[in-house]
Amino acid sequence: MSFFGKNIRKIRSVKTLSQQSFAELFDLKRGTLGAYEEGRSEPKIETIIKIANYFSIPIDDLLTKELTVNKLLKFKGNLTTNHKDLNKEVLASVPCITQKNSQDYIAFYDKNPFVNTMPCLQLPINPEKTFRGYTVENLEMSKNDKGLFPKDVVIGEYVPNKVFKKLNNGILVLVLFENQLILRRLYITSQEMVLRADHKNVEEIAIPLKKIKELWRIRYVFYHRIPDFQDGIEEKLQFLEQEFAKIKSSL
Incomplete structure (x- = not known):
């Protein structure tokens, strides 16, 4: 047998x-x-x-x-399930701009040897596209305790300059121009790009399109803290219940 x-x-x-x-x-x-x-x-x-x-x-x-x-x-x-023979999932490797290397990035953003030394995030996003990570450093994109705060990380997808004018107004972008990296909302005119912050006390910046060195459209956000997804709904319901109770007691 x-x-x-x-x-x-x-x-x-x-x-x-x-x-x-x-x-x-x-x-x-x-x-x-x-x-x-x-x-x-x-x-x-x-x-x-x-x-x-x-x-x-x-x-x-x-x-x-x-x-x-x-x-x-x-x-x-x-x-086979031998690890050498299996088809491994390829994650996108995203170079990350941090507070420590941001000035170096501004100087050497177009130098591959420098970009290759940047700290990277491995993420399950399209590995065929080019991305940059950026660590938020200020409160410019915050509003009423919401939005982006220091140490949050945004992931931007590279946008060629020929596509700038096709972008929708109001999207979040990371822009490199002159000696600055700016994270703002984008508004395009015929000859310039206007960058607006969500914070009401931050003035907008207008940049001639020809002066922009790099532009990254923000696709993903990693919060340093757990955001409040309830958006105050529970508090509003409690307030309404209290008001209904007052009205009922007065009848």
Whole structure:
């Protein structure tokens, strides 16, 4: 009696294949495969060879040894989960502008040797696009205890200068011009870019389009603290309940 039935049942378990799915791989009927697994029938040599070749398992091992899960995982081919053979997910590597390196970035933003030495974030975003991380340093994009605060991190997607005029007004951007890095909301006119802060006491900045060295459209935000997603709704409901209670008591 061979170990074929037990081994193919174990292969199915490792590969999380149903009897029907496994049978279809080798042009078998589900009932025939069930008979093999239960030892009620022995396969043809052609079937043994197909299965052994498909999973890169020696025929002798498939027939004469009870394969363990550990042994099965060491075989190459379609069955492997060896970390060297698996297709690893490629995360985007995002160079990050921090308070310590921001001045160096302003000076060497277009020098690849410098960019390659910047600290990076590994993120599950499109690795085919170019991004920059930026650590917020001030309160310019805060308003009424909301918005962006120091140590929050924004992730910007690179925008070529030929696309500047196609951007929607009001989006959040990181702009490099002259000797400054500015995180603001964007408003485009025919010849210049107006950058406005959310904070009411910060004046807007107008920059000629030709003076902009880099522009990054903010796509993602990582908050240094947990933001208040309730937006004051609970407090408003409590206030309304109190007001209804007053009205009810006065009737």
